[in-house]
Amino acid sequence: MGAVVGGVLVSAGHTVLWASAGRSEASGARARAHGLEDAGTLAALVTRAEVVLSICPPSAAREVARPFARFGGIFVDANSIAPATSRAIGAGVERFVDGGIVGPPPATHGTTRLFLSGAEAGTVAALFAGTEVEARVVSERPGDASAVKCGYAAWTKGTAALVLAIRAFARAEDVEAELLEEWDRSQPGLIERSAGAARSAEAKGWRWIGEMEEIAAAFEAAGLPGGFHRAAAEVYRSFPLDGDALSA
DSSP, X not given: OHHHHHHHHHXXXXXXXXXXXXXXXXXXXXXHHTXXXXXXXXXXXHHHOSEEEXXXXXXXXXXXXXXGTTOOSEEEEOSSOOHHHHHHHHTTSSEEEEEEEESSXXXXXXXXXXXXXXXXXXXXXHHTTTSSEEEEEEESSTTHHHHHHHHHHHHHHHHHHHHHHHHHHHHHTTOHHHHHHHHHHHSTTHHHHXXXXXXXXXXXXXXXXXXXXXXXXXXXXTTSOOHHHHHHHXXXXXXXXXXXXXXX
C-alpha cells in the first residue's frame, strides 16, 4: 500500500522519498517500480521531507513515529489504529495529521479513500488532488479519521473472520456440505464471500491481527465489548483454521 500511494503522489508531480537502509530487496523493488527516490537513511529523509506518510502494519505504528519527534514537517499516520493510539502518536510530533485508508492499493479512480483529520488535514488532502486517491477531510480533531477506518474494518474484516470461523466449525461437526447448501438457498453470495475471505486471510491476514486488536481497544474505549474483534484477531492468528483453504 505505501509504495503504491507513494507512486500516486509521484504521478501528481511530487518528489517522494524512501529510505533503503535496513530494508529488503523486495521493498527496494517496490519503491523503484513506483518512482520513489532513495534518500538512503532515515536521518537523511527527515532532513529533506516536508510531509511524512506512515503506512505500515498497526503494530509498528508507534515505532515508526518515534524518529519524527522533532520533525518540523507534517507527520501523517495513515495506519489502521485505534483513535486513542492515533492521538498518543500525535502527542509525540509537532505537526500531526491522523489518517485512515479504505480500499485496495489505488489503481483506478473511485476505489481508495484516504480519510484525514487534524489541523493540517486540508494541506495533506491537497497533495492528492486529481489522483486515484480520494482524500477526504473528516474534521480538525486527530483520531476521527482513525475512527472511520476502525468502524469500516470492524465490519469488513471482523465479519470475514466470523464467516471463516463458522465454516471451520461446520467442518469440525461434519455438516459443512449441509450448511453450504442452506447458505446457497437463503444467503446468496455468502459461500463465495467465505472463499474470498480465506484467500485474503491467506495472503495478508497476518497484517490484520494488530488491526483487530486496535479495533477491540477502540470499542472498549467507547464502552463497547471488544471481544468480537479480539476473537477475530485469534482467527487470523490461527489461519488456516484447519489446514485447508476454502473454495466456493
